[in-house]
Amino acid sequence: MELTTVFDYEDIQLVPNKCIIDSRSEADTSVKLGNHTFKITVVPANMQTVIDDALAMKLAKSGYFYVMHRFNPETRLDFVRTFHEAGQIASISVGVKKEEYDFIDQLKAADLVPEYITIDIAHGHSDSVIEMIKYIKTTLPESFVIAGNVATPEAVRDLENAGADATKVGVGPGKACITKLKTGFGTGGWQLAALRLCGKAAKKPIIADGGIRYNGDIAKSVRFGATMVMIGSLFAGHDETPGDIVELDGAKYKTYFGSASQYQKGEYKNVEGKKLLVPYRGLIEDTLIEMEQDLQSSISYAGGRQLNDLRYVDYVVVKNSIVNGDSY
Ligand SMILES: NC(=O)C1=CN([C@@H]2O[C@H](COP(=O)(O)OP(=O)(O)OC[C@H]3O[C@@H](n4cnc5c(N)ncnc54)[C@H](OP(=O)(O)O)[C@@H]3O)[C@@H](O)[C@H]2O)C=CC1
Numbered sequence: 001m002e003l004t005t006v007f008d009y010e011d012i013q014l015v016p017n018k019c020i021i022d023s024r025s026e027a028d029t030s031v032k033l034g035n036h037t038f039k040i041t042v043v044p045a046n047m048q049t050v051i052d053d054a055l056a057m058k059l060a061k062s063g064y065f066y067v068m069h070r071f072n073p074e075t076r077l078d079f080v081r082t083f084h085e086a087g088q089i090a091s092i093s094v095g096v097k098k099e100e101y102d103f104i105d106q107l108k109a110a111d112l113v114p115e116y117i118t119i120d121i122a123h124g125h126s127d128s129v130i131e132m133i134k135y136i137k138t139t140l141p142e143s144f145v146i147a148g149n150v151a152t153p154e155a156v157r158d159l160e161n162a163g164a165d166a167t168k169v170g171v172g173p174g175k176a177c178i179t180k181l182k183t184g185f186g187t188g189g190w191q192l193a194a195l196r197l198c199g200k201a202a203k204k205p206i207i208a209d210g211g212i213r214y215n216g217d218i219a220k221s222v223r224f225g226a227t228m229v230m231i232g233s234l235f236a237g238h239d240e241t242p243g244d245i246v247e248l249d250g251a252k253y254k255t256y257f258g259s260a261s262q263y264q265k266g267e268y269k270n271v272e273g274k275k276l277l278v279p280y281r282g283l284i285e286d287t288l289i290e291m292e293q294d295l296q297s298s299i300s301y302a303g304g305r306q307l308n309d310l311r312y313v314d315y316v317v318v319k320n321s322i323v324n325g326d327s328y
């Protein structure tokens with residue numbers, strides 16, 4: 001595949017349509033994924049510096065979608081049980097190694113069926129993911145399977161054909177990501193264009209993953225085909241996200257590291273992620289409310305009433321830069 005014209009979030013602006021509502025509060029930001037409807041089209045990344053059990057419970061109880069990370073594998077069975085006992089949906093992540101198949105078997109044996117299972121590996125267009133999709137859909141057919149991460153329409157089609165209920169698009173656009181620099185591959189710098197291509201091929205929902213720097217990027221993601229938008233760095237700096245507050249020259253920060261960083265892996269092997277400080281942002285609830293309000297404004301500029309109305313707006317390319325500020 002050869003692509004000639006690409007763009008990213010900062011290169012695009014959406015074109016307003018005549019407003020048809022009297023107040024932004026009339027705009028409906030809710031989104032359906034699988035059998036459940038969530039308040040907004042945003043999900044915190046399934047990373048260890050973004051989400052833990054307590055935040056997952058808070059999000060679930062407040063009507064937000066969440067995906068728990070897979071880096072405390074021994075607690076996942078109890079996690080699902082606890083959430084179901086509390087009357088909440090269970091949304092977990094798995095990898096593709098042998099022990100993950102055993103884990104799926106354990107869920108089945110315990111009659112614990114997570115509502116959502118995300119297969120979370122770097123290069124999701126692979127036989128290992130296709131096999132895991134098929135295994136989960138055979139063993140736990142009621143679970144909604146999100147598979148990723150991928151970068152191409154062909155990958156979206158292959159994972160959908162294997163049985164994935166949704167695919168996650170984004171290889172390398174993340175703030176803590178160095179995949180582009182280490183391997184030369186990915187959607188870093190053209191994530192929005194990749195989303196557009198994948199969105200055209202998809203018959204099932206797409207989750208845009210990585211590269212969101214401003215709230216307006218959420219609306220742009222929806223315009224280009226996303227049902228849900230996964231965000232790491234913008235969520236990592238809150239009171240409820242894991243880790244301590246760090247003070248530096250009078251300013252407050254929290255630590256954010258990549259899931260393929262040496263801090264996550266415990267060794268420097270196949271490292272494709274880095275650690276950085278992100279500004280401390282207070283309560284996550286305030287950020288979620290701001291995102292909802294900004295999305296309501298976006299819907300009003302689209303001349304619509306619902307999230308889906310964003311999909312039909314015109315857009316312009318305001319510059320053509322693929323520099324996205326990545327550095328070691
Ligand atoms: N969205 C993104 O752009 C990226 C996200 N990540 C995140 O980092 C975490 C770790 O990811 P990952 O390393 O995949 O997970 P794992 O370390 O669990 O690897 C999963 C399996 O896939 C194999 N594998 C991984 N990458 C490749 C590859 N390029 N070619 C062939 N086999 C491969 C691994 O074997 P082996 O280790 O022996 O190769 C392992 O068996 C995940 O949470 C992932 O989402 C990482 C990079 C990019």
Ligand SMILES: Nc1nc2c(ncn2[C@@H]2O[C@H](COP(=O)(O)O)[C@@H](O)[C@H]2O)c(=O)[nH]1
Nearest residue numbers: 045174175177210211232233258259260273
């Ligand atoms: N290439 C890598 N990508 C990673 C790593 N850890 C997580 N991620 C991806 O980033 C997004 C979050 O992006 P952000 O721009 O919102 O911060 C996350 O959901 C993963 O897909 C990593 O180590 N390397």
